[in-house]
Amino acid sequence: MAEMEIALQAAKKAGALLAERVGKIERLDYKGAFNIVTDVDRASEALIIQTIFDAFPDDDFLGEEGGLSADALSSIASKKTATSNNRRWIIDPLDGTTNFAHSYPFFAVSIAFEYDGLIQCGVVFNPMADETFAAERGKGAFLNGKPLKVSSIDQIDKSLLATGFPPDTLKSFDDNMATFKMLTNESHGVRRDGSAALDLAFVASGRLDGFWERKLSPWDIAAGSLIVAEAKGRVSNLEGGLLDMSTGHIIASNGLIHDDIVSSIARAAT
Secondary structure, three states: OHHHHHHHHHHHHHHHHHHHHOOOOOOEEEOOOOOEEEHHHHHHHHHHHHHHHHHOOOOEEEEOOOOOOHHHHHHHHHHOOOOOOOEEEEEEEEEOHHHHHOOOOOOEEEEEEEEOOEEEEEEEEEOOOOEEEEEEOOOOEEEOOEEOOOOOOOOHHHOEEEEOOOOOHHHOOOOOHHHHHHHHHHOOEEEOOOOHHHHHHHHHOOOOOEEEEOOOOHHHHHHHHHHHHHOOOEEEOOOOOOOOOOOOOEEEEOOOOHHHHHHHHHHHOO
16 A cells, blocks of 8 residues: 555655664753653654655644644644544654663654544564564565564463653552562563564564553554554453553553453552
8 A cells, every 4th residue: 555655755854864873862951850752752743744745745643743844834734734534643753762862772653544443554673683573454474575473372471562652650559560570470571672563573573471550641562563463462451352552551462361351450559
């Protein structure tokens, strides 16, 4: 599909920018106590939006940083010929900003295309490893063009998991610590590497057997959730029901240990 071609093009352009700017941040701002944004986040988002706009000028965008200036966004809006066409791009120009700010090489570009409320295609690009995880609805998932499939681990005590923590951990009761401890004790281990998009891509590729996190945003999980599903994995909310991107609570797994993760999360909450 044409949208996939543009998503890949935009992700590669943005990824090249990120790779070139590692260790070269010019401005760092705080959106919260531990939630940061850099000039590179904004430049990456501007590059992605402009690339997509050039191909699909009537489409809408949901992105994390507001990478384009107000004047530029106004200019794009004025050129649209359709007020709403049920087409939306969900963009994280730099998933793993804290990692990037410390030159820790685990961050990604995430781009998803949504039509009528369903994600149709998604790309997660890891620029430091030159890895492109991609999927189209109903057509499977791929890593650098080769088919992806989730792992076959069917026991939680033999699994490798990943999670993350919300930026409001200091003031939030629902901070994930109890679940982290429980699943660490029940599995081979729980990794916490700071990029939900890459964690989801790693579940899809079988490098991880499961992942859960709370309070994520749609741009963190839109592309990755489709990639997991198309790699024959399972994606749900924390109770095992339908994923609601607006809440940001997610479990993704190979499907075989999914109910075990749901059960552990429930027990940790009691």
